[in-house]
Amino acid sequence: MTTAPALLQVRDLQIEFTDRGRVTNRPVRGVQLEIGSREVLGVVGETGCGKSITANAILGTLPEQARATGRIEFAGVEQLSLPERERAVNRGDAISIVFQNPGTAFNPVFRLGNQMRMVLRRHRGLRGRAATAIIAERLSDVGLTDTQRVMNAYPHELSGGMLQRVMIAMALLCEPRLLILDEPTTALDVTVARQILLLILRLQHALGFSVLLITHDLGVVKATCDRVAVLYAGRVVETGPADAVLKTPKHPYTQGLVGALPGQSGGRLRSIEGQVPANFLGIQGCAFADRCYAAIDTCRQVDPDLRPVSTTHEVACIRGGEL
Amino acid sequence: MAHVLIDPPAASPLPPTPRHSLLRTLLRDRLALLGVVLVVALVLVAILAPWLAPYPGEGRGTANVDAADLAPSAAHPFGTDELGRDMLSRILMGTRPALLISISVVAVAALIGVPLGAIAGYRGGWIDEALMRVTEVFQSFPPLLLAMVVVALLGPDLKNAALALAVSWWPWYARLVRGEARSLRERPFVAAAEAIGVPSRTILHRHIIKNSMTPVLVQATVDVGTVVLAAGSLAFIGLGAQPPAPDWGLMVAEGRSQLFTSWWVSTFAGLAIFVTVLAFNLLGDSLRDILDPRKAER
Amino acid sequence: MTKFIAKRVFASAVVMLTITVLTFLMARVVPSNPAVIYAGPKASPETLDRIQSELGLDKPLLVQFFDYLGGLLHGDFGDSLATKQSVLPDLLERLPATLELIATAMTIATVLGVALGVLAARRRSGALDGSIRFLCIGGISMPAFWLGLILQVIFVGKLGVLPATGQFSTEITYSNPLETITHFALLDCVLTGNWVALQDGLEHLVLPAVTLAAYPLGLIARMTRASMLESLDQDYALTARAYGLSPRSIVWRLTLKNALSAPLTIIGLSVAYMLTGTFFVEVVFNWPGLGQYATQAMLAVDYPVIMAITLLGAAGYLLTNFAVDLLQAKLDPRTRS
Numbered sequence: 001m002t003t004a005p006a007l008l009q010v011r012d013l014q015i016e017f018t019d020r021g022r023v024t025n026r027p028v029r030g031v032q033l034e035i036g037s038r039e040v041l042g043v044v045g046e047t048g049c050g051k052s053i054t055a056n057a058i059l060g061t062l063p064e065q066a067r068a069t070g071r072i073e074f075a076g077v078e079q080l081s082l083p084e085r086e087r088a089v090n091r092g093d094a095i096s097i098v099f100q101n102p103g104t105a106f107n108p109v110f111r112l113g114n115q116m117r118m119v120l121r122r123h124r125g126l127r128g129r130a131a132t133a134i135i136a137e138r139l140s141d142v143g144l145t146d147t148q149r150v151m152n153a154y155p156h157e158l159s160g161g162m163l164q165r166v167m168i169a170m171a172l173l174c175e176p177r178l179l180i181l182d183e184p185t186t187a188l189d190v191t192v193a194r195q196i197l198l199l200i201l202r203l204q205h206a207l208g209f210s211v212l213l214i215t216h217d218l219g220v221v222k223a224t225c226d227r228v229a230v231l232y233a234g235r236v237v238e239t240g241p242a243d244a245v246l247k248t249p250k251h252p253y254t255q256g257l258v259g260a261l262p263g264q265s266g267g268r269l270r271s272i273e274g275q276v277p278a279n280f281l282g283i284q285g286c287a288f289a290d291r292c293y294a295a296i297d298t299c300r301q302v303d304p305d306l307r308p309v310s311t312t313h314e315v316a317c318i319r320g321g322e323l
Numbered sequence: 324m325a326h327v328l329i330d331p332p333a334a335s336p337l338p339p340t341p342r343h344s345l346l347r348t349l350l351r352d353r354l355a356l357l358g359v360v361l362v363v364a365l366v367l368v369a370i371l372a373p374w375l376a377p378y379p380g381e382g383r384g385t386a387n388v389d390a391a392d393l394a395p396s397a398a399h400p401f402g403t404d405e406l407g408r409d410m411l412s413r414i415l416m417g418t419r420p421a422l423l424i425s426i427s428v429v430a431v432a433a434l435i436g437v438p439l440g441a442i443a444g445y446r447g448g449w450i451d452e453a454l455m456r457v458t459e460v461f462q463s464f465p466p467l468l469l470a471m472v473v474v475a476l477l478g479p480d481l482k483n484a485a486l487a488l489a490v491s492w493w494p495w496y497a498r499l500v501r502g503e504a505r506s507l508r509e510r511p512f513v514a515a516a517e518a519i520g521v522p523s524r525t526i527l528h529r530h531i532i533k534n535s536m537t538p539v540l541v542q543a544t545v546d547v548g549t550v551v552l553a554a555g556s557l558a559f560i561g562l563g564a565q566p567p568a569p570d571w572g573l574m575v576a577e578g579r580s581q582l583f584t585s586w587w588v589s590t591f592a593g594l595a596i597f598v599t600v601l602a603f604n605l606l607g608d609s610l611r612d613i614l615d616p617r618k619a620e621r
Numbered sequence: 622m623t624k625f626i627a628k629r630v631f632a633s634a635v636v637m638l639t640i641t642v643l644t645f646l647m648a649r650v651v652p653s654n655p656a657v658i659y660a661g662p663k664a665s666p667e668t669l670d671r672i673q674s675e676l677g678l679d680k681p682l683l684v685q686f687f688d689y690l691g692g693l694l695h696g697d698f699g700d701s702l703a704t705k706q707s708v709l710p711d712l713l714e715r716l717p718a719t720l721e722l723i724a725t726a727m728t729i730a731t732v733l734g735v736a737l738g739v740l741a742a743r744r745r746s747g748a749l750d751g752s753i754r755f756l757c758i759g760g761i762s763m764p765a766f767w768l769g770l771i772l773q774v775i776f777v778g779k780l781g782v783l784p785a786t787g788q789f790s791t792e793i794t795y796s797n798p799l800e801t802i803t804h805f806a807l808l809d810c811v812l813t814g815n816w817v818a819l820q821d822g823l824e825h826l827v828l829p830a831v832t833l834a835a836y837p838l839g840l841i842a843r844m845t846r847a848s849m850l851e852s853l854d855q856d857y858a859l860t861a862r863a864y865g866l867s868p869r870s871i872v873w874r875l876t877l878k879n880a881l882s883a884p885l886t887i888i889g890l891s892v893a894y895m896l897t898g899t900f901f902v903e904v905v906f907n908w909p910g911l912g913q914y915a916t917q918a919m920l921a922v923d924y925p926v927i928m929a930i931t932l933l934g935a936a937g938y939l940l941t942n943f944a945v946d947l948l949q950a951k952l953d954p955r956t957r958s
Contacts, residue, residue: 059863061859061862061863088865088866088867089865090865091862091863091864091865092863092864092865092866093865096864097863099856099859099860099863101856104855104856104857105856105857105859105860106857106860107857107860107861107875107876107879108857108879108953108954108955109878109879109952109953109954109955110875110878118861118864118866118870118874118875119864119865119866122864122865122866123865154954154955156954156955170864354751354754354755354758459636460636460639460640460643463636463637463640463935463938463939464640464931464934464935464938465893465894465896465897465934465935465937465938466893466894466897467897468896468897468930468931468934468935469931471897471900471919472644472647472919472927472931473647474919475918475919475920475922475927476647476648476650476922476924476927478922479920548762552762552764555764556764556765556766556901559764559766559901559904560766560900560901560904560916560919560920561920562919562920572764572766575764575766575767575770578770579770579905582770582773582774582778583773583774583777583778586774586778589767589770589774590770590771590774592767593764593766593767593768593770593771594767596764596767597762597763597764597767600761600762600763600764601758601759601762604758604761604762605758608758
């Protein structure tokens with residue numbers, strides 16, 4: 001683990017959805033995360049595990065009916081207690097995000113150049129030529145050569161892969177310290193997805209920002225991440241260096257995920273039986289117990305916290321050491 | 324090669340059955356509830372007017388000049404008009420003709436428009452083309468203008484006004500159902516019916532028309548109100564019901580000459596139109612929210 | 622784009638021709654004899670015959686139609702049966718007053734409607750949202766002719782702060798007579814610096830304009846609200862938020878442009894509504910415009926005027942829809958290709 005103070009520290013993050021004062025769901029139930037500077041952290045898990053909403057909490061873009069508690073420290077400053085105005089100052093500046101679907105993430109009725117201009121104007125007060133110069137530079141950084149044409153284009157005029165490059169360029173406009181990638185390649189073709197991943201890695205090396213990569217694809221994690229955190233039902237169940245977690249997964253859920261990777265378990269694909277509960281309110285004990293091959297009676301009573309299995313590798317399973 | 328995506332299909336809870344939520348939504352939304360209550364009240368008044376009205380004879384038009392131009396009082400809650408007729412009775416007695424005319428106009432318009440639209444949308448081809456061109460011409464008239472012209476040329480009375488309104492109203496239903504029919508035509512159950520040789524008349528009736536009834540019902544509900552307004556407007560400028568009929572639009576016009584002395588005549592008659600239109604608009608809106616969640620206004 | 626415009630112009634021409642045929646036929650099946658209307662009820666049979674041939678009513682229907690069509694192409698709508706004068710000059714003389722009324726009402730309805738709609742969407746489900754929703758549905762349900770009368774009772778009868786009817790007070794024609802330049806009365810007041818008349822004219826305009834605006838205001842506000850809510854729910858609204866843009870600029874600068882395309886069709890519909898809505902408002906406020914002229918013609922079965930009004934109304938409607946489509950293409954780049 002990095003010895004320098006972490007760039008982002010998430011401690012015991014809880015998120016509740018309320019409807020007229022009544023709690024209707026608790027999609028995040030005590031998430032711990034840490035990202036050092038220049039580090040790439042992968043956050044994996046099935047759909048509905050609370051990955052995206054955690055990213056929203058870090059950015060401060062939770063929906064109105066959601067309430068977050070716990071601590072989110074970015075560059076040493078606690079974020080959750082900050083007023084909305086001060087959080088907005090960071091968004092698109094020190095913390096930036098790339099969304100899953102570039103086709104809908106851009107506003108269809110504005111030219112791409114103008115959408116990027118609004119970001120520069122908001123955070124840097126730049127307009128006109130100065131803004132155009134920065135935008136053109138970022139666009140060529142992400143491999144788009146005909147920058148003038150891209151700036152004048154409307155979103156529907158570009159392909160998904162090109163749009164995702166523009167999205168990345170927009171995210172990097174203000175030289176963020178943390179870049180959140182929310183399933184950045186899921187909506188793209190396989191070959192295009194590969195190119196985009198390579199691009200992100202190259203830019204990360206060159207510019208030195210940290211990355212929080214949300215994905216449900218362990219293959220992507222293997223190819224890109226320094227460390228990984230596995231989320232299940234709103235909790236981190238395993239975290240550690242990407243190699244260690246993928247090679248010797250300790251949590252039965254991680255084992256299931258790894259087993260489902262092609263090329264594992266003798267060429268046969270395995271899947272995990274059952275699915276993530278739709279609502280996490282009524283969960284007792286370990287949320288995975290119902291789907292777990294190794295569950296014992298205690299699992300349904302105690303919800304285990306993360307415990308180290310080595311200096312860098314932690315797992316939240318009462319049988320974590322033995323499996 | 325792609326990595327296996329481990330996402331299981333998200334389990335989506337089944338939407339509540341429409342019948343169940345119909346009543347609940349109507350009761351929860353205060354505006355919707357107001358619409359239901361008003362419509363029920365209007366229908367009751369339409370049926371019971373002769374017994375509810377304090378002076379049913381005056382309501383039908385009998386003059387009583389000794390009591391002319393009386394301001395609202397306990398004896399005449401809405402006052403009396405120039406000819407001494409009790410305005411409350413006039414308005415109550417006006418409910419039945421207003422609703423009857425309006426419902427007939429909407430029914431005729433739907434009876435013409437729905438089958439035509441269904442055939443055009445389902446069959447396509449030249450039938451569709453022809454119908455679309457015809458409706459386009461009808462819809463190139465600003466609302467009510469066609470009806471006004473027809474009444475003016477046929478001679479102003481209530482029957483002609485109703486006829487004129489029906490003539491200018493049916494294309495909206497044809498267009499509405501045609502759109503539905505075109506999308507229904509592509510649905511698997513229609514293809515299946517065709518494949519097993521169900522005659523197209525049966526398909527039209529059983530699958531196309533029945534399945535497009537929801538938007539028609541919503542539209543018809545709103546239109547009952549709109550036609551009351553349209554008929555009232557025609558009557559107001561003299562192109563509809565003629566004296567001494569207890570017609571709301573006509574009453575507003577009759578009260579105009581003494582607007583500043585006997586304000587109540589026009590005011591209460593117009594209020595009746597307003598409340599009726601409002602009632603059907605509220606009801607239609609909430610029906611749309613419930614039956615057609617795609618277009619719900621939230 | 623040119624192809625799109627050419628196609629639309631052609632389609633509109635076809636529709637206009639069909640409408641001409643239709644109105645012509647309707648006018649010819651009219652049960653009342655136009656010659657009787659022209660000559661008055663006491664005319665002798667000989668006079669009627671003479672008038673019949675004068676009006677060309679004894680010629681075959683097809684010949685009559687082509688005569689009429691030929692006249693239309695020269696801007697000749699025939700002569701009014703009631704005033705015995707050519708229709709077109711009469712129409713043109715009354716058109717500016719109506720246009721002034723419609724333009725004012727449309728401005729009120731659009732500005733207020735969009736503002737209220739956005740406001741309601743931002744305060745979704747709150748008390749303000751509820752009140753605005755009720756106001757909208759009330760505006761839509763309100764008979765214009767009745768609203769006009771109610772406003773007269775309140776502002777003229779009870780409060781006495783505004784004039785009841787007409788476009789100008791009679792005294793103005795003596796004390797500060799209008800000079801005619803553009804035929805648009807208020808514009809002429811400004812151009813000639815006739816401020817007294819301008820104030821008088823505006824006072825006369827308020828009530829009819831508000832009356833005419835009520836229905837479209839409700840429609841526009843409702844549509845803006847619904848479409849604003851929809852676009853605030855889209856991914857791009859979240860992107861804007863995720864890039865630190867303030868709620869205000871997200872609503873007014875970004876999503877409003879997306880949301881406007883739906884209300885725009887409603888604005889087209891509203892103008893269409895006003896084309897006939899103004900008939901009733903002009904009757905109520907004795908406004909010297911087309912609407913009053915048209916209403917009188919309809920009651921008198923003055924069919925050349927009725928036909929002219931019908932054609933004008935349809936042309937106005939087609940033109941409005943055309944303008945709306947062009948504007949929509951301007952707002953949303955996706956519809957252009």
